[in-house]
Amino acid sequence: MGKDFPTRAENYSQWYQDLVIKADLAENSAVRGCMVIKPYGYAIWEKMQAILDKKFKDTGHSNAYFPLFIPKSFFSKEASHVEGFAKECAIVTHYRLRNAKDGSGVEVDPDAKLEEELIIRPTSETIIWHTYRGWIQSYRDLPLLINQWANVVRWEMRTRLFLRTAEFLWQEGHTAHATSEEAIEETKRMLDVYTDFAENSMAMPVLKGVKTASERFAGALDTYCIEALMQDGKALQAGTSHFLGQNFAKAFDVKFTNKEGKQDFVWATSWGVSTRLMGALIMAHSDDEGLVLPPKLAPIQVVIVPIYKNEEQLNALNAVADKISAELREKGISVKYDNRDTHKPGWKFAEYEFKGVPVRIAIGPRDLENGTVEVARRDTKEKSVMQITDLTLKIVHLLDHIQDNLYRKALTFRDDNTHRVDTYEEFKKKLDEGGFILAHWDGTAETEQKIKEETKATIRCIPLNSKKESGKCIKTGNPSEMRVVFARAY
């Protein structure tokens, strides 16, 4: 564990992959492109879920669950939606197996062909809007604010643990509203929820923005997003929130009677974040010694390691450690006291460091005499000796400091790697150094496409908070009203 681990500078993608596996977050499975999320990795995901779920409930949403399978015909109803997902769908065609005559095992029973094939959901808009048709008649039924936690499948050519897998876990919110304004408001509200989560829980600064037409969700009128910058200088889309207009309402005939007694199609949104956030979290903070977790998402926030020579000493340490643990737990801190006799302290130090546990407390016989403990923080690797008497409060503060420090560090990194450029030459040069690039663009899909082909950079978003500034497109020299964010992306 931790040995023979490449540094980020040596090989970033290898560093990432080894980190995920060696920190026990996930592993590749027997199924191509699908991963097994291991208990430690899943515990982080559960913390993400718990925080997000509360935010969804607090903003008026309810959870529900829709089927994994979607009748093929549903998919054809919204033209751009089909086009967007057709190339990456898994399809169920049969419902029965039988023993092969040659004894080679089981085979698909050709007599068990489904009359209508089922698509395994790559996203649930179609089944949900089909269902909403029966739920919505009047303006009194609106807004309808639903979220579901689910798995989805997108048959990807190339996969990477957490960042892109054929099957992944996510949440998808699907809401219906009486007016366009209300739906847009909802779209932005949920983008803010994601932003708040990314920055305050993940300690990861994000840029809020709108996607260009070519990067928009299939079937959306507008796709809002949060974009984060990873340590290798590549951008990562961490969450999306879509204003779907009346596209799905029209495709699935979801009408309501408004206060004036007139029929109208409802206005829709959808929004989601996925286990990809795990990848973002890992790449935002971790270092060459392993995982670094922000306290708010760490399954174990504090680990206590005893140092002893014999059972007598251990017993004395156990008593003190149990008391410290209990006090910390009272403050809502998750503590692990690792007094296993099967591993030495040094081994444990390395283990928990690699797994990103924010704070480690070591207690030995010398500490018992002095009424102290040794406290080590993962983010800075600093160690200090603290008195046991006021330890709990200090740990509470330390965890807050670590959370803040990780955010500030990530923010500084992003600021240091965000550049404004005004010429195409400068653009290409900065692009190779990595980071976000703020540049003028003439607003056409052709130019965007050309830049992408020539440099592999995409427009990550048109920032929501950016000021108008007239300038010239870096590629064509045509007039531009504001800068957009370019980057190479995951």
Add this chain to the structure above:
RNA sequence: CGGGGUGUAGCGUAGUCCGGUCAUCGCGCAUGGUUUGGGACCAUGAGGUCGCAGGUUCGAAUCCUGCCACCCCGACCA
């Protein structure tokens, strides 16, 4: 789906060019003992269809053919 690479014990590997005590070493695992303030040490032991299937040969991890899986780089995507 195109280009490149790799498959030998749970993991990482030597050996493959040049076929013949070659199945090597390290980590890990098990047992016993000594240890314990930064990944302990000694001893003993268990564990392998050398990716799979054919073929060549007296003899194949090694040569030939086919297949499969995984990784990296592209195109596509959250």
